[in-house]
Amino acid sequence: MPLPDGSPRKHVHTRAIEYRGYEREDGLWDIEAHMTDKKTYEFKNNWRGEIKVGEPLHEMLLRVTIDDSFVIRDVIAVTDNSPFQMCPEITPFYKTLIGIRMGPGWRKAIRMKVGGVQGCTHLTELLFPMATVAMQTIWPLRSKKRNRTDSDTPESGKRPVVLDTCHAWSTDSPVVKENASKYYTGD
Numbered sequence: 310m311p312l313p314d315g316s317p318r319k320h321v322h323t324r325a326i327e328y329r330g331y332e333r334e335d336g337l338w339d340i341e342a343h344m345t346d347k348k349t350y351e352f353k354n355n356w357r358g359e360i361k362v363g364e365p366l367h368e369m370l371l372r373v374t375i376d377d378s379f380v381i382r383d384v385i386a387v388t389d390n391s392p393f394q395m396c397p398e399i400t401p402f403y404k405t406l407i408g409i410r411m412g413p414g415w416r417k418a419i420r421m422k423v424g425g426v427q428g429c430t431h432l433t434e435l436l437f438p439m440a441t442v443a444m445q446t447i448w449p450l451r452s453k454k455r456n457r458t459d460s461d462t463p464e465s466g467k468r469p470v471v472l473d474t475c476h477a478w479s480t481d482s483p484v485v486k487e488n489a490s491k492y493y494t495g496d
């Protein structure tokens with residue numbers, strides 16, 4: 310269902326963000342993000358000169374490599390386009406995230422390491438959804454393997470970590486009743 314028509318308006322800015330998850334041959338996982346900001350008009354930039362229509366003002370890429378426990382093993386941050394010459398200088402600081410685990414406290418851990426003047430607003434914002442992208446990448450494949458080995462299922466006594474993380478996975482929802490009935494708390 311699309312959004313309803315808006316008031317009369319003029320398109321001036323587009324931010325595009327794409328995330329991709331990869332299973333690596335070495336057993337690790339790559340989660341990548343690519344973000345661009347583009348304007349529908351030309352404007353001057355003190356460092357780059359004239360920025361043309363459709364040319365990215367911002368273009369940032371980020372690769373976070375994690376293991377099966379969602380612990381960061383490597384980070385590569387790239388700034389291909391920015392409004393200031395100094396912007397790409399901060400990208401090596403994203404290596405300070407190595408060793409952090411995606412999970413509870415993820416956003417706080419990011420802010421502690423690369424928040425504010427210790428990072429780039431746009432690169433740091435790309436990190437926040439990466440834990441969800443990682444789960445969407447890894448968990449379906451883990452579920453296939455679990456179904457083959459019958460370990461770590463709700464019946465094995467391990468509480469699924471998705472419980473109470475959203476409306477659908479509330480312990481009193483029909484989704485939990487159907488998929489993890491042992492943890493269902495509804496009527």
